[in-house]
Amino acid sequence: MTVLPIATRHRSLALLTGVVVAQVLLLAVQIRAENQVRLIRVWAVSAVALAQEPYTMVVDRASSVWNGYVSLRQTRRENENLRAEISELRLRASKLESQAGEAPRLAALLEFRESYAGLPMLAARVIGSSATGGSRTITINRGRRDALAPNLGVITPEGVVGKILEVYEDTSQVLLLTDRESGVGSLLAATRSQGVVRGSGEPEAVLHYVINDETVAVGEQILTSGQDRIFPRDLPVGRVSAVQTGNPFKLIRVRPAARLDRLELVIVLLSQRGLPAAPGQEAPQPVAEQPGPREKHPPAN
Amino acid sequence: MAIRAEIEPHIEVHKYAGLHVAAAAFFALVLQTFLPRYFPRADLLELPLLVTLYFGLSRRNPSTGLLLGTAVGLGQDALSLPQPIGLYGIAKTLVGFGASSIGGRFDVDHPLSRFVLGFLFFHLHHIAFAVTRRLLLAEPQDFFGGQLLAASLVNAALAVALFPLLDRLRRPS
Numbered sequence: 001m002t003v004l005p006i007a008t009r010h011r012s013l014a015l016l017t018g019v020v021v022a023q024v025l026l027l028a029v030q031i032r033a034e035n036q037v038r039l040i041r042v043w044a045v046s047a048v049a050l051a052q053e054p055y056t057m058v059v060d061r062a063s064s065v066w067n068g069y070v071s072l073r074q075t076r077r078e079n080e081n082l083r084a085e086i087s088e089l090r091l092r093a094s095k096l097e098s099q100a101g102e103a104p105r106l107a108a109l110l111e112f113r114e115s116y117a118g119l120p121m122l123a124a125r126v127i128g129s130s131a132t133g134g135s136r137t138i139t140i141n142r143g144r145r146d147a148l149a150p151n152l153g154v155i156t157p158e159g160v161v162g163k164i165l166e167v168y169e170d171t172s173q174v175l176l177l178t179d180r181e182s183g184v185g186s187l188l189a190a191t192r193s194q195g196v197v198r199g200s201g202e203p204e205a206v207l208h209y210v211i212n213d214e215t216v217a218v219g220e221q222i223l224t225s226g227q228d229r230i231f232p233r234d235l236p237v238g239r240v241s242a243v244q245t246g247n248p249f250k251l252i253r254v255r256p257a258a259r260l261d262r263l264e265l266v267i268v269l270l271s272q273r274g275l276p277a278a279p280g281q282e283a284p285q286p287v288a289e290q291p292g293p294r295e296k297h298p299p300a301n
Numbered sequence: 302m303a304i305r306a307e308i309e310p311h312i313e314v315h316k317y318a319g320l321h322v323a324a325a326a327f328f329a330l331v332l333q334t335f336l337p338r339y340f341p342r343a344d345l346l347e348l349p350l351l352v353t354l355y356f357g358l359s360r361r362n363p364s365t366g367l368l369l370g371t372a373v374g375l376g377q378d379a380l381s382l383p384q385p386i387g388l389y390g391i392a393k394t395l396v397g398f399g400a401s402s403i404g405g406r407f408d409v410d411h412p413l414s415r416f417v418l419g420f421l422f423f424h425l426h427h428i429a430f431a432v433t434r435r436l437l438l439a440e441p442q443d444f445f446g447g448q449l450l451a452a453s454l455v456n457a458a459l460a461v462a463l464f465p466l467l468d469r470l471r472r473p474s
Contacts, residue, residue: 012367027433027437030387130337130380179383
């Protein structure tokens, strides 16, 4: 067995102590002031994004060539058409389900698409994901040059994806619906009971603040309420996957409507305004802020 | 630029070009963010940890081992929004120091020892991460679990396959 000389060992231990203490202090500083983007984060994201984009392009191209031109030329094309059709049908089915519930909502949902036409949107390609299993973020290839800003909503035709967390020159990071820091103002489609869907760090999210007296069925659809001023109302958020009685609120698990593990293209809503309130309804109010222990982001996504 | 390994009696000397070490660490970070997009189960992998562990064990210099762990950990933190910077930095600093401190006491070229060290250091890394998260951020974090056990076995097996590839970066002594 070999032993390092005492002087060398003491020098290494002193260095270890210094480096660990410095990082603890770094953590402490961030806990107090989390709002600004750290330079090291900007450098790291920019450097990795530079490398990710060519990788993404190469893999996508290779995959496209193999699937589209060599192996499954015709089938691939049909698949793409069918997927596009399925996306459109899902959006239509989601509208129809909601319309069946209540007459005033029927009119609002019929105007859903027209109202969206007034909202500026931007398509973006997903070029990377989080470096750890603990945080749920993705990187998209749109940034400050495309007029993106923090807290803009991100969706797919299937439903809510998340919101813009940080914006860099040519890329942005999106906090997914399933991240622990995430939250979306939501309501149950059948009863219109309101709550907040929060991430749990797992593939499923949780709907909070629904009282035990409410009847909630597994499979019931959950829509955006528009209260968070990020997402327009009546966008699909997910479906109830499990319900338990809690204290004082029900414990409701939510399976996200969007396939958050297979995102390729997303849509960024370039405006934070929601749809106009329907006649007879109150104008949406922002959800009260509940800052977390180390974050100052708005609580409802 | 060459980074010199400590020369121990009866222990092989391994030297690596600094550029190769930096490139391996950077490549591990890129893959760590890139792979889960195509293979969702790839989030079990901890490539930056394996790179830190490999160079720590091979170079056997605690100072450079812990500094490499710090750099890789901070890089991983920076790519893990909204997590604050420092959690992985501290964990990988400890791994870099621990690996380089014991590197001279085992035959780290044997596949079995690589598997065992990969398994043990994965759990050491996770415990350091969980303790930091609980103490400094007051956030819940499990110490053990089925998922963690599976991840540690996968990463230990990957260490056996990956380390021979990294051995090719060694400079002839």
